[in-house]
Amino acid sequence: MGSIPTDPTIAEVPLPAKYASLKTDGEHRLTGNDDDKKVREWFIEETKKCGCSITVDAMGNIFAVRPGINNDIPPIGIGSHLDTQPTGGRYDGILGVTTGVEVLKTIHANNITTYAPLAIIDWTNEEGARFPPAMLASGVWGGAFTTEYGQSRTDSDGITLGDELKRIGFLGETPCSYEANPLSAHFEVHIEQGPVLDAAEEAVGVVRGIQSIRWYNIDIVGREAHTGTTPMDRRSDALLGAAQMIVATNKIVTTGELNDRQARATIAVVNSMPQSINTIAGKVKLSLDVRAPADEDVETVDKMCREQFAAIAAENGLTVNIDCFWVSPALHFDPVMVQCVRETTAEMGCNIELVSGAGHDSAYTSKKVPTAMIFVRCRDGVSHNPAEYTRPEDVAASSDALLGAYLRYDDYLRRKTEGKL
Amino acid sequence: MGSIPTDPTIAEVPLPAKYASLKTDGEHRLTGNDDDKKVREWFIEETKKCGCSITVDAMGNIFAVRPGINNDIPPIGIGSHLDTQPTGGRYDGILGVTTGVEVLKTIHANNITTYAPLAIIDWTNEEGARFPPAMLASGVWGGAFTTEYGQSRTDSDGITLGDELKRIGFLGETPCSYEANPLSAHFEVHIEQGPVLDAAEEAVGVVRGIQSIRWYNIDIVGREAHTGTTPMDRRSDALLGAAQMIVATNKIVTTGELNDRQARATIAVVNSMPQSINTIAGKVKLSLDVRAPADEDVETVDKMCREQFAAIAAENGLTVNIDCFWVSPALHFDPVMVQCVRETTAEMGCNIELVSGAGHDSAYTSKKVPTAMIFVRCRDGVSHNPAEYTRPEDVAASSDALLGAYLRYDDYLRRKTEGKL
Structure with missing residues (x-):
């Protein structure tokens, strides 16, 4: 399987001292803008070449589906997002779609008919940079938000996501729902x-799952003097x-233990x-x-912070108010799919297992269908930054890992459906 | 000597829990506004009643001078400021002028002719709240700023102090300078x-003097992640x-020792x-x-901060830049004048000696003429706040202390001038 084309001028940029010499201001592919339109059209063109039919749903999510042997079961999805931060990198999100396209191309070039249909997916507005919140359209698909809520999100100019999707020709008629437009599973490279x-x-x-997360606002009041x-x-x-x-x-x-x-x-703000x-x-x-x-x-950290903050406030003659405004419990990916990834990466000599620190579209798909993720190394861990970089050989490795894990799971689904497990 | 009239409704307000019940939004006597005009006119009217002639200088400073026995030597000044913070208290600044007027009235009522002439002074724009910087007009008088600089200071609407003084009728023709319009000494109650x-x-x-002060900007750079x-x-x-x-x-x-x-x-900002x-x-x-x-x-704190900040930066992989942008060395008031204050307050049973933590008009006068200050207690130390409060009996005590110290120094000046020391 060939590697994804990369730009050697980016590849040469050393980190971190010379970020300044980077000639690009980064990607600016905000949801619904003209760059988003272009990349969506590219995605449809490429996937159609591999025998895919295209479905666009009411949140602009694109499902490029290549039929399998058994088209009575929903497709196995491989997806991520094509939108970026306002000055985003060249890999965050995009890589999960392009490795999917690479897997599709490889299967198609080798005349393979998979057991289940295969869907390569572009999830709309994962970053939420233009239309908060993040992971909006996979969230609608997964039942966390209503379509009405999703379409009515506005950018800073008051333009709604629904209107902007319509403008670029990607407001589809298929309901955005895991029930109306189901998947058998969801893989994501990131x-x-x-x-x-x-x-x-x-x-x-x-990737074994996604961390447990809680967000708080803390107000401290003393006395001006x-x-x-x-x-x-x-x-x-x-x-x-x-x-x-x-x-x-x-x-x-x-x-200690934590x-x-x-x-x-x-504490960042x-x-x-x-x-x-004075x-x-x-x-x-x-x-x-x-x-x-x-x-x-997370619960232990919560308790310790509350105890210690109260003591600090008392010692300094302050009042402190702690408001936990978001709780996202730990997610554990599907054991069978994780095992498919594990066996594949082990064959490649890679044995590290991680828990994702960030949210991804897979967080919402995992609530409704078996889900797993593969992480690819990125230089210095830098992301949300034009200097974000992953080497061509690592991009190729991630496509290989995805292909292997996907084919293992497709076979598992065949055996399961045929009662051979 | 009578006490300065105070408003009993303010006197009743307890602190600090019930600030909210205070019925006033505070004084709003910003330099050059209509309230400033009114209080200046009141000041001239009151001092004229006591035989004063009025001089207004090019920064709007008002000198109300009552002749003495020896009018060949410059007057002994008693001054402070009549301007306030945007929501200021009823004592900060004003008290130093009204106690001066009280001393003047007492001397006049008792038909006393002092040795040196007596000048009660309103220094323009001490707060600097509308026209930064603070202590502007006493600074011009003391040679720290030029008159041109002072007159051209602008408020947030772009109006200059010079234009606004002209509008309210207080842009005088006397040069604002310790040389052109000298004093023999300067007392200030605050x-x-x-x-x-x-x-x-x-x-x-x-008050023995004013603290040594240094102000710094500190920039800390790490890595976003x-x-x-x-x-x-x-x-x-x-x-x-x-x-x-x-x-x-x-x-x-x-x-420790510090x-x-x-x-x-x-660190307040x-x-x-x-x-x-995230x-x-x-x-x-x-x-x-x-x-x-x-x-x-202050030098020791500077060194310790620099050492410890560098160590903290190194430990956290940060760079730190420390910019000391203002240095105001310690000021020590005139020993003879301080002794005049000390002897007077000691007779009143008050023996506490302080170093002022804040700047005052006396900081600039002390650079050119013998200067001393008397502090009056204020409730809970609260200032720059509508809840600022000093009891009537303390206001009376401060007038008594000022009168005693002033008369002692006037006598000292007589003995000195007559060669009797």
Whole structure:
């Protein structure tokens, strides 16, 4: 199987010191813009050459389906997304569709008729960069959102996703639903967007599932006072308390068992009031992002943060309010499909197993159909950045892994359907 | 000497829980607005009643001068400012002018002719709230800024201070300069704007000088990365580093000798980029405000911060840049004048000596003429706030202290001029 064409001028760019020399401002393929239209048309053209029929659903998701031996069962899907961040990289999302197309081409070129039909899928608006939230159209397909909700999402100019899909000719009539337009399974290749495979010098890795995630807003209130006239022991400094909370949060997940179990906790957003160099901050807002492969570890981090934040607030004469506004429990991918990936990557000499730290379209498909993912190493773990890079040989390896895992699962489905398991 | 009239409805407001019940939005006497015009006209009317002639200089400073026995020497000044913060209190600044008027009235009512002439002064735009920087017109008088610079300062609508002074009738022709319009000395009464006198339950305090101050901008650069996919030990988290710096800065001045020597260090402003809950902060900006009565202690805090920030940056894979953009060395008020204040307050049973944490018009006058200040306690140290409050009896005490110190110094000047020291 041939490797996906890559641009050698990008391949040559060293990281990270010379990001500045990169000649591109990155991809700007926001959902529904003209670049999105073009790549969708390319996708349809390429898949049609391999005997696919095209279905576009009410969220603009494109299903390119090549018939199998048994067309009474739903197709096995291979999908990801073609949209990007506003200054996105050349691999995040796109790679999962192009490796799917590569698998399709290889099967077609070799005159293989698979048991189940094969669907290569472009899921609309995974990034959510133009139309929040992220993973919107796979979420509608998986029943997490209604089609009405999805179509009515607006960009910053007030344009709806539905109107923009109509404008570019991709507002389909097929209902966007796992029931109306089902799949037997869903495979997804994605760049790791983290440094584990790169550090281990392995091209691909088995993804066992997606981390448990919780998001919080934290409000800290102290008392504004003059920095020059207020003695240190008579302050209620909201920013000092916030800083102690940031340090404490980091310590919780970098020591002891939680560290061993790969819990992560990050405070990435801070805002202080009143933004005057000589007025002690009276109000501070923080965000908190907690993740771990296991739900119970996220729960432990939650409890420890609440206890320690309360103690810090009391010590500094502050009040603290902790609002957990999003909970996404851990997802565990389908054991049979994961085993198909594992056997294939093992043959390639790659044995690393990971839990995805980020959400993907597979998060929503996994709620309705068996799902698995394959990660590909990306340089330094850099993503959402024009400097995002995966080597041509790793792209080829990911296509190989996908083909092998897919064919193993297609065979499993044949044996299962024929009662031979 | 009578006390300054106060509003009993304000006096009844308890602090701090019931700030919300305060019925006033605070004073809004910004430099050059109609309220400023009115208070200036009141000031001229009152001082004229006591035999004063009025001089308005090119920065709008008003000198109400009552002749003395020896009018060949410049007047002893008593001054502060009548402008306020946008939602200012009823005491910050104003009290220093009204206590001066009270001293003037008392002397006049008792038919006293002082040795030197007496000037009660309203310094324009001390707050700098409408026309930054603060202490602008006393700064021009003291030679820190040119008159051209002062007059051309603009507010947020682009209106210049010069034009606005002209509009309200207070752009005078006397040059704004300690040389053209000299003083023999400068006394100033001001609310403490801090909690020391309130905690000690003393009405007034001797101010020995103004703290040494340095202001810094701190830039911390790390690497943006995905919170979900980036292991804790592979991060360059600029906000974590910033938090450690905030905690370290606080520790430097709250432990050991620096704590004993009343050093203060505050980080009150923080800004992080890119303000996304799931992207590790790549850039953080902090402000740093360092103060101490002694220059060498500020220097020590500076060195310790630089050392510890560098270590924190190295440990977290960050770069840090520390820019000290303002240095204001410690000011020590005139020993003879301070002694005049000390003897007077001691007779009143008040023996606390302070170093001012904030800047005042006296900071600039002290560079050219002997200067001293008297602090009055204010409730809970609250200032720059409608809830700012000083009790009527404390206002009376501050007028008494001012009168006593002023008369002592006037006598000193007589003895000095007559060669009797």
